[in-house]
Amino acid sequence: MHLRAPAIVLAVRSHGEHGAIVRALTPDDGVQPGYVRGGHGRALRPVLQPANAILGEWRARTDDALPGLTVELLASRAPLYSEPLAAAALDWVSALTAAALPEGQPYPQLYAALDGVIAAVEAAPAARRWAVALVRYELLLLAELGFGLDFSECVATGATQDLAYVSPKSGGAVSRAAATGYEARLLPCPAFLRDGGGAEWGDVLAGLGLTGHFLERDLLHGRAADALAARERLVDRVRRAVA
Incomplete structure (x- = not known):
C-alpha cells in the first residue's frame, strides 16, 4: 500500500513513548489511519493539530498492516486555537468527522465541505460567517451516510410551502398548518x-439543535462521547457569543 495525498488531520492518539496514530481525511481515499514515528514529540506535535492541512504519505507492506505515515505541513490552524469559539468549532468538526466516517471510503464532497468550513473559520473566527456553513456540513454528513433529512414537502400533507418544522422521528419536513397543536413535539426548521x-x-441555534438531534441519534449515540462533548462546548460558546 502506498498513498500520497493532501489531507485534513482529524484525530491524533499517542502510541508508545513518542509515536502517534493519526486519522486524516483525504479527497479521494477517505479517512486514512497511519502511524507517525515521533508524532508525539515536540517537532511534529504542532503539525498534527486537528484541522491542519498536511501532505501525507502512507506506506505499508500489506493491506492489513497499519501504514507508516510521514507528514508535511501545508497549512497550520494552530493560531485559531487561541480563539475559544474558533477552537470549539475546529475541535467539533474534526471529532465529528473522525467518529462518523468509516475508513477507506471516498467522500470527496465531505472533504471539500470540511475544507470550506475550516477556511471559513480561519477567515472569521467570531462565527458570523462560518456558523451557517458548519450546520450545512452537518446536514451533508448525515446525507452522505444515509440519514439525510427531507425538506422537499410536508410528510403529513404533501404541501411544499411554509415548511416550518421537522419531525424528530422521520426527519421529514412539516408545514406550519400541519404542525398546529404539535409544535412542542417537533423541531424548528430555520429557513x-x-x-x-x-x-x-x-436560526443558527435552531439549526444546530436540529442537526444535533439526528447526529446524536443516528451517528454518535453510545460510541462518541468525546465528540458529543466537543459539540456541547461549541453550542455553549455560540450561545454565549450571541447573548
Whole structure:
C-alpha cells in the first residue's frame, strides 16, 4: 500500500513513548489511519493539530498492516486555537468527522465541505460567517451516510410551502398548518436550511439543535462521547457569543 495525498488531520492518539496514530481525511481515499514515528514529540506535535492541512504519505507492506505515515505541513490552524469559539468549532468538526466516517471510503464532497468550513473559520473566527456553513456540513454528513433529512414537502400533507418544522422521528419536513397543536413535539426548521442564504443567530441555534438531534441519534449515540462533548462546548460558546 502506498498513498500520497493532501489531507485534513482529524484525530491524533499517542502510541508508545513518542509515536502517534493519526486519522486524516483525504479527497479521494477517505479517512486514512497511519502511524507517525515521533508524532508525539515536540517537532511534529504542532503539525498534527486537528484541522491542519498536511501532505501525507502512507506506506505499508500489506493491506492489513497499519501504514507508516510521514507528514508535511501545508497549512497550520494552530493560531485559531487561541480563539475559544474558533477552537470549539475546529475541535467539533474534526471529532465529528473522525467518529462518523468509516475508513477507506471516498467522500470527496465531505472533504471539500470540511475544507470550506475550516477556511471559513480561519477567515472569521467570531462565527458570523462560518456558523451557517458548519450546520450545512452537518446536514451533508448525515446525507452522505444515509440519514439525510427531507425538506422537499410536508410528510403529513404533501404541501411544499411554509415548511416550518421537522419531525424528530422521520426527519421529514412539516408545514406550519400541519404542525398546529404539535409544535412542542417537533423541531424548528430555520429557513436557511431549506432556502439557502444567511441566517440570524436564533436560526443558527435552531439549526444546530436540529442537526444535533439526528447526529446524536443516528451517528454518535453510545460510541462518541468525546465528540458529543466537543459539540456541547461549541453550542455553549455560540450561545454565549450571541447573548
